[in-house]
Structure formats: structure tokens, C-alpha cells
Amino acid sequence: MLKKIALVFSLALIVACSSSDDSSQGGTTDTFDRSALLKNLADNIIIPAYQDFGIKLTNLKGSINAFVATPNQNTLDAARKTWLTAYSAWQHLEMYNIGKAEALNQYYYFMNIYPVTVSDIENGVLTGAFDLNTPSYHDAQGFPALDYLLYGLAADDAGIIAKFSTDKNAQGYKDYLTAVINQMDKLTKDVITDWTTVYRDQFVNSSQNTATSSLNKFVNDYIFYYEKGLRANKIGIPAGVFSSTPLPNKVEGYYNQKVSKALSLEALNAVQNVFNGKSFNGSATGASFKTYLDYLETNKEGEKLSMLINNQFDLARTKIQALDSNFSAQINADNSKMTAAYDALQRAVVYLKVDMVQAFNISVDYIDADGD
């Protein structure tokens, strides 16, 4: 009897565990090429987006230098125009906090922390003693500082131009403005150079499932940006979702007063394009989170997760489009539309953070875990 039990059991185990001969028909091998996903991201999305931004930032630097040299309405208008173009392009990059961008102690900290602390800027202007490399100046530089300096210094354009020409601190304003754009230019060049020389290959080749592989880090960064940079910073925080009262002065591009919606829509497009693997220059799509999800879910019944996510992005876009082009005005007029947009964005966080991450089964090596 014993022998029989042992025999049956070992046969069952042998069949179950060790037969690999009968796998040729019917079975699927891992046909999903994660390296291709990373290649598509790097070559068709991330690097083109950086290069596009690099050009636009150079233009911005040129027009700011021209404005500093001769402050007048023409040069101010030109600087503002290039500011907006570069700021829009930036919306495609903020989520890539990986590689050099991360190594710089978060590149985006130096580019887009808002609201700005006006007193830090004014103090820097007045004393000339400021160090943009220190963490306490994160909220006194980058695009938000330019927003303040180009739009918020005075009630009208003449007043702003006067600050850079006839004001007794004119030189201080000029120096601060120049320092801000130089800092942005320098850091951006560092990041772009790294991507186009060494980091691209490193990024593409790190497709393992470990806590430090670029695939896993990228997934985490992507979700983090969507949740924090886009959902919370652009919509949730100003709408007062995280505070007792709405905070309309915390919108992006606050001093410009016209672009917070445009920037948010640009950011949402960027997020959705990355999800679908859509090329930065053109409409071709490649290997992406979407195709990876579709691959993993081949046997699942019901609606595709990738479709649910895209539908949710689309819904959020519709909600944002319904808002005033200036979120501050929207919050003051009817904040419920802002929170509706927030809710739509929020639902996608669940799909990304719970359902997508579960499907990818991203390794997070906190400690031992036995899955319970």
C-alpha cells in the first residue's frame, strides 16, 4: 500500500514538475520583448522629447538674454512666447526622473517646483546672495520663477519692464533672471548629454524584474509622476483636495494667468502617449505598457485593462477641457468642476497603481514577503 502511494505520488510529481517535452505544442513562450519596450521609450519618445526641449530651451535662453540686454515690450513678448513653448515641451519630460535626471538630486526640483516663494526671489534680487543649487531655492527657480519674473513683478507690462530697466534693483533682477535660465540650461544639457551618450544603452539593457532595473524604476516613476506631478500638483492641490480650503494661488503658471489648463492637457497627453508607446515625432506606436498589458491579459475575460486606462485618460481630458484656461479663475468661480477633473484623474491612479502593477508583478524588494 505504502509503495503504491509513493509510486502514484512520485508519478504525479514527475508529470507535474519535470516534463518539458510536451510543451512544444499549445504552449506559449515569453514572446514579449521588454527590451523593445525600453527601446521604443528611449529612441522614439524620451530622447526625441529631450532634444525637442533642448532646442526650445536654447531659444528661451536667447530671448531672455535679449530681454536682459534691452528690456522693452518686444523683447518681453518674445521671452514670454519662448517661455510658454519651452514650458509646454517640459510637460513631456517631468516624468522621466531616471538616470541623470535622478542623479542630479531630481532635475525636476530645479525646473518646476511651484508655487514659487516670492520672498526668496526678491531677497536674492536685493542682496545678490543666493545659491540656486541649494534645496531651499528649489521653489525660487525654473519655469515658475520665470513665470513670476516675466509676468508677476508688477501689475502691468510697463511696470515689469521698469523693474529690469529703471528700478534701482534692475541689475539684481537681471542677474537673478540670468542665473535662473543659466541653471536650467546647464542641467538640461547635462541630462541630454547623458541620454545621448551613455545612458541610452544602459536604460535599454536593464529590463530585468528587480527593484533597480530601469523597467521597474520607469514604471514607478511614471506612476509617481501621474499621481503627484499631474494629478495632485496641477489639479488636486489647488482645488483644495488636500487642504481645508482651495488654494487657487498654487496653480501652475499662476502669474501668467492663462496657461494652467494648456499645460495640464499637455502633461496628460504626454502620459497617455507614453502609455500607448506613441512616438514623440509622429503617430506611430510601438511596444509599450499597453502592449505589455495586452500580452499579459490574453486569457482574461472582460474588458481589457489597457482600454479601461485609455478610456479613463480620455474622460479626464474631457473634464479638464471643460475648465477655464486659468485654473485660478475656475477655482474661484466653480471649484466643483476642478474636483470633478481630479476625480477622473484619480480613478486612473487605481488602474495604474493597483491593476497595472499587479499585472506586471513589479518586484519591490522591501523585505521578505511570502505573498500574504
Place this chain on the structure above:
Amino acid sequence: MNTRFKTYLNTPTSAAPLAVFRIGFGVMMLLSIVRFWWHGWIKTLYVLPKFHFSYYGFEWIKPIGDYTYLIFALCGISAFLVAIGLKYRLAIITFFLSFTYIELMDKTAYLNHYYFISVLSFLMVFLPANAYFSVDNLLKKRTYTSIPKWTIDSIKLLVSIVYIYAGLAKLNSDWLFKAMPLRIWLPSKYDLPFVGVSFMQQEWVHYAMSWSGMLYDLCIPFLLFYKRTRWFAFALVVFFHVFTRVLFPIGMFPYIMIVTALIFFDANFHRRILSVIKILLKPLNINSQTWRAEVYHYTNRKIILPIIAVFFVFQMVFPFRYLLYPDELFWTEEGYRFSWRVMLMEKMGYTTFKIVDAETGHGFLVDNSDFLTPLQEKQMSFQPDFILEYAHYLGDHFKSQGHKNVQVFAESYVALNGRLSQPYINTTTDLYKEKESFRPKRWILPLHDEIKGF
């Protein structure tokens, strides 16, 4: 029957297996503590977090700041003393208490195998594991060559309970007929050499591993028990646990189970292990020839046997407490822990909290990362008792900050074993008013699906 049982209780057996077990256990525990310390987990799990998730009824057990290291040190030292058998009774009691204290400090780090260690060390308090081959023998110049057979059998019984209950827990429709959660976990092991891109992606492999895992758990105690299948069974134990170690981040557990399985071998096998250790100890020049050799007898058997009996009844009944709860066990997790449910679920959640002023109706959302570590947030997000405890913590926190009429509401979505995420917590329930208890939690929304089985 009664006389047969009495005879059984008086049956002697060699003390060697229990001595080997004591050494193996002590060494594995010492390594576990060193490893835990080495990884810096004492700091990240117990010193740095502002807030700790307690077990119901054990809220008074908390990390004690930097002194937490002392508890670990105490635990490690007592494990070492257990291994060498010096002041064994004191050492194993200290080990049981310090290890259990550590386990109870924060349930974020709950693992079945930590519970197993606590339970096993509790049992060992009542066993004469220092009867043979211990420093205590050396000090007393006395050794015991035989001990009651039931002492060794009690360890075998405990190990068997763990395996069989783990096997029973796998008898459910997700595990057997959907190959969940292995179907999610295995394909993500595409990095593994040889098997990663081919084997781990095959659906039949997911099913085969689910079924053989279930069969393994249910059969292995019996295969270890019978002499004729023992070596085969031990080979399976080694294969199975090494394999799971390769696949999953489960730390020391596989090695502990491999060492534990040695208890099933007969005395000769253990004497051979001890003779190897004796050769290593030769330089110490210990002369045991002059020691008195005796048969070990319990002096307080009338107290100890009932304790052991109650202990085993508890072990067999407690895991079934989930039957008292109305809803799906995997979903509500009421009665899930301390029941040998290992590797059964892939569960993830996302839970946000809103602090509302009951009078004005105004409220704001909480940023969980202000209060919780990433691991705590992850664990909190899909376990109702964590959600409730954290809600109370938030309520107290904001009340002390001067907020009035505080209500705490949670919005939660949870995905279980590949199902699409579903709403988890009733968003209209003020969790600040709900109390933790053993009663069913009515504010957990039902799972829109059924999982059949144990």
C-alpha cells in the same frame, strides 16, 4: 486505549534527534537575526516609522526606539545559547519572549513563518532539548541518553499541522482552477536562467505547480513519517524549498523548513550528525566518559502534558475560525492570519483617507506618505484591520491638531488574484466611529465573485 496511551507516554527514545534539532534551530535563528540586522531592517521596519500597526489586544507591544536593537541582540544571544544548550530553559524562554515581542511590534511585517517560529519555540520551552549533547550536560556532568518519545513526536506533529493546513488552504478554486496567484507571479520571473522565458510563461506550468504544491503540502508529512518513503520525501523537501527560495523573496524560511524536516529521521541518522560535530569539537578535549548517563523523566509531567494538549487543540482549531465570518476570507481577511495560508493571494490596494468636519461637511484628503513608510502603505491598502487602525491614528492626529468634529472616511480599491480592482470600503462609513473587534466588519464591501473551497 487508556493504558496504550499511558504506555506511549512512557515510551523512551534516543535523545539524539532532539539535540540535533535544538542545534539546528538555534543556529538558523541566530543566522536569521544576524541577517535581519545586516539588511538594516531593524531600522527601516521598527525604528524609523512614526506609526506602527499593532495586533488587536497587543497594542502595548511597540518598538522602543533605539533600544529595539537590544531586543534583537537578546533574541540572537538566546538563540546562540539554545544552539549550544547552555542554560537551555532560560534561553528558550527568553528566545520565545523576545522573538514574539519582535513579531508583535508591527503587523506590517507579518509572515507565517515568524508565527511558526514563535509557536515552535513555545513548544520547545516544554521539551528537554538540552538532555543530550549540550553545555548543560558538561556543567552538570550528567547526560540523558533517552527521553520520552512524545517529545520528538510533538515537533513532528506541529510540522505536520503546518504542512497539512497549508495544503488544505490551497484547496480553493483560485489556486486549483485559475492557477492564481502563480499565474501572475511566475511569468514575471522571466529573468531566471534556463526556465525564465520558456517554462515560467507556460500556462500548464502554472497549473502543474499549483497542483503539485498542493499535493506536496498535503502528502509530505506522511511521506516523511514512513521510513520507506523518507529519503524520497526529504529530497522533495529540499527541492521544493530551494525552488521556492529561487522564485520568491522568502528569506530564511526554506532553510528552516529543510532543517526542521530532519526531525523525522531516526536516531542513528542523528547520531551520525552528532559524531561529525564531535570531530569538530575534538580540540576542546571534552571527556564525557565520566558523566552519569540517565533516562530523562519529567518531574512536573502533570502540568506539562495538559499544556501541550491544549496547545495542540488550539493549533488545530484556531485556523478554522474563518468559518465564523460570513464573507469571503481572501477578501475580508477575517481569520486569515495565523492559519498557515501561505502564498495564496496576489492582493494590491489603493486607499485614501478623507478627514471631514462633521458639522460643515468640509474635508481634505491625507497624503499617506506623510505618516507611513512605503511598505506600511502597501500593506495597509488592502487589509481592513490596518485601514481601521490607521483611520483612528489619523483621526487622533488631526483632532490633536485642532480640527473639530473629525470624521474619517476611506476610499479604497483592491484587486485580488488578477481580478479587476473593486471598491473595498464603504465610503460613507465614518471609520473613526468604528471599533476594532473580532466581530465581522460590516463596512467592507462584498467581493463581486466567489472563491470556493477552504
